[in-house]
Amino acid sequence: MLKQVDVLVVGLGPAGGAAASAAASAGLSVLAIERKHQIGVPVQCAEFIPLPIGRYAQTAGVLQQRISGMTSHLPTGLNATSALPGLMVDRAAFDQALAQQAVAQGAELWGECRLVRLDAQRCCAVVNTPTGATEITYRLLIAADGPHSSVAASLNLPALETVYSRQYTVPLHKPLENTEVWLSADFPGGYAWLFPSGMRANLGAGADKRFTHDLKQPLDALHHSLIEQGIVGADIISLTGGLIPVGGLRAELVLGNILFVGDAAGLTHPITGAGIAAAVASGELAGEAAAHYLQEHQREALVDYENEIRERYTPSLQHALARRRQRDEDWQTGMNDAQHRQAWIAFPEYFEEVL
């Protein structure tokens, strides 16, 4: 079987859904493929989005609760609460709503379809579908396939630097209005979080494999401590985790007629691990660039996409990377509260120039 499309989107997370929607709304023929049976399931996310992308959380069932601020706990036991407003969403519903918007714009979605081979010279992707292998030829491909991008692997591009994570969804004894974060040697190269969502919360942690291979023990210890404090229940409603890119942008975001977006592009914040907002924004920009390139024959549209992403994100990513490098050195000798404050976005010291 052979299929031809203007735009092939690989992966239907927030980046892929936004890209498919933008490209289809411009009148391009768009096929988006997703290896999972159900879009967004299982959830691998703490489900916090910043306020500016709240408009993507308007579909019924997506918004779970509002967040006012963040309480950050330092190793000595001191803590500080800062205004960091945002929304807790049902991440599966969030991704599904973006995908449905793409369908409404005319995109075709194929679930349970995995990209297994890419011949970039021939603009041809081989996809395993439930009924067998299919070849798809495309005029432009958008790689929205997350931190382990198979598109990048097919092009022999280097793997992204990542941290790993582990997360439990636990019951809350009473609703909370702030997210909580723990900075500690227990989570080297990362941090632990409790993100409340109604009468549940996502309790998780991320760490750098160079410094520790054990997240279970410190996360279980934090869970027990929160049970003892009467904040959460002992049940683990669900368990998840995943890799989070922390090394900044890929060397190139555009290779010929292939555009990288979201986590596949390395857009996740190297300190917080947040990537939903950048995934949606980059997906939209890539979909728009596809339309300028394919419909209006603007040859510079793809270069413009790369330039726009770099202009928007390089300052914050470079600053975060500099803080990360500094923190990597500090882990070796043990970090005090002052060093943690410099390395965490909730404190003013984070935004000072890195020497």
Ligand SMILES: Cc1cc2nc3c(=O)[nH]c(=O)nc-3n(C[C@H](O)[C@H](O)[C@H](O)COP(=O)(O)OP(=O)(O)OC[C@H]3O[C@@H](n4cnc5c(N)ncnc54)[C@H](O)[C@@H]3O)c2cc1C
């Ligand atoms: C534990 C955890 C907690 C997080 N919490 C937050 C948070 O609270 N807030 C936040 O902003 N960010 C958070 N992030 C980061 C956020 O989840 C990502 O930045 C975001 O999902 C990136 O979206 P994306 O569309 O680029 O990639 P993804 O969401 O990873 O989507 C990629 C899609 O591509 C599909 N795919 C991959 N390979 C193929 C293939 N070969 N063929 C077909 N389909 C394929 C995958 O199945 C997947 O659905 C968290 C990450 C983790 C791991």
